[in-house]
Amino acid sequence: MRSIVKVTTPATNEMLTTVARVQGDLGITGNDAAITTAIEEASSRIEAELGYHLALETVTQTFRAGFNGYSEAVTALALERTPVVEIDGITMDASALVDGEWIIDEVSGLLYWVDGSSGLSTPWRFAASVAVSYSGGWVMPGDEGRTLPPALEAAAVAYCRSMLASRERDPMLRSVEIPGVITRDYYSTNRAGGESVLLPPDVASMLAPFKRHRV
Numbered sequence: 506m507r508s509i510v511k512v513t514t515p516a517t518n519e520m521l522t523t524v525a526r527v528q529g530d531l532g533i534t535g536n537d538a539a540i541t542t543a544i545e546e547a548s549s550r551i552e553a554e555l556g557y558h559l560a561l562e563t564v565t566q567t568f569r570a571g572f573n574g575y576s577e578a579v580t581a582l583a584l585e586r587t588p589v590v591e592i593d594g595i596t597m598d599a600s601a602l603v604d605g606e607w608i609i610d611e612v613s614g615l616l617y618w619v620d621g622s623s624g625l626s627t628p629w630r631f632a633a634s635v636a637v638s639y640s641g642g643w644v645m646p647g648d649e650g651r652t653l654p655p656a657l658e659a660a661a662v663a664y665c666r667s668m669l670a671s672r673e674r675d676p677m678l679r680s681v682e683i684p685g686v687i688t689r690d691y692y693s694t695n696r697a698g699g700e701s702v703l704l705p706p707d708v709a710s711m712l713a714p715f716k717r718h719r720v
Contacts, residue, residue, distance in 0.1 A: 506576065508568045510585050516560035516642070521548040521661035523647040530662050531669070540665065547664035551657075554704055555715055558586060559653070561642035563593075568635045578628035584614035586641025588652075592616075593638040598631050614641065660711040667705045 524540045552559050564586055570576035589611045595602040597618075608617040608626065616637065620627045629635065643653040704712070 506568050506579055506582065508566050508582075508585070510564050510566045512562055512564050513638070514563035514640075516562045516645075518645045518648055519548055519552075519560040520544045520645060520647075521551060521559065521653065522658045522665065526646065526658070527662055527665045527669075530666060539669065543665040543668045544661065547661045547668065550704060551661060551664065551708075551712060554709070554712060555717070557717060559643055559657070561590065561640060561644050561652075562586060563638070563640045565636055565638045567637075568629075568631075570631055570633055575630055575632050578630045580626075580628055581615040581617050582629055582635060582637070584609075584616055584637060584639065584641060586639070587614040588612050588641065588643070589614055590640040590642075593640070595638075596634075596636045597629075598633050598635075654715075656711060657715060660708050663711065664704065664708045667708065 522544055524537050524544065527540050527544065528534060528536075548559075566584055566586075568576070568582055589609050592607070592609060595607055595616075602618075603621075606619050606621050608619055609615070610617075617626045618629050619625065643657075644651050645653055646658050
């Protein structure tokens with residue numbers, strides 16, 4: 506079901522790693538400006554590859570019924586910002602739900618409506634809209650209470666390493682042959698179906714477990 510997400514409290518930090526972490530990985534000091542730029546670019550591209558926002562934010566996500574009256578009945582509403590940290594409130598057709606009238610799978614972001622009298626999960630069906638106010642996402646490295654999975658930070662560090670090295674060598678270059686006056690073999694930049702892959706292959710494989718598989 507389609508929805509609109511409005512950010513009410515934006516993230517103050519969206520970088521998936523820190524300058525100090527990249528410097529430590531490379532065994533260098535200084536070069537802060539170039540490393541910061543690499544982190545910002547790597548973070549943006551990784552988020553684009555995964556297809557969802559990563560940094561913790563507070564948002565209101567509104568699901569709307571169609572133009573022909575009630576929405577189709579759906580088992581769960583899919584919240585975009587995951588993991589879900591806290592739900593501040595849910596309004597369905599201008600009526601506020603109370604605690605106990607919903608169940609949330611924090612990891613997947615799937616939100617279930619619970620019948621207040623029977624305690625059983627029931628499909629969502631509404632005339633106008635359901636608005637969910639909640640906080641979702643991860644606290645970034647360098648911030649107090651960091652929650653971003655180490656594997657995601659490791660992917661960002663690896664990508665930064667590739668970008669910084671690419672000033673001298675193309676990170677997508679697989680191998681170079683000399684005999685016939687040089688033949689360069691590059692990693693494929695296309696998936697089946699023509700979908701572009703802009704990340705180095707090692708980074709893409711590290712991100713695979715974090716891809717969403719929603720129906």
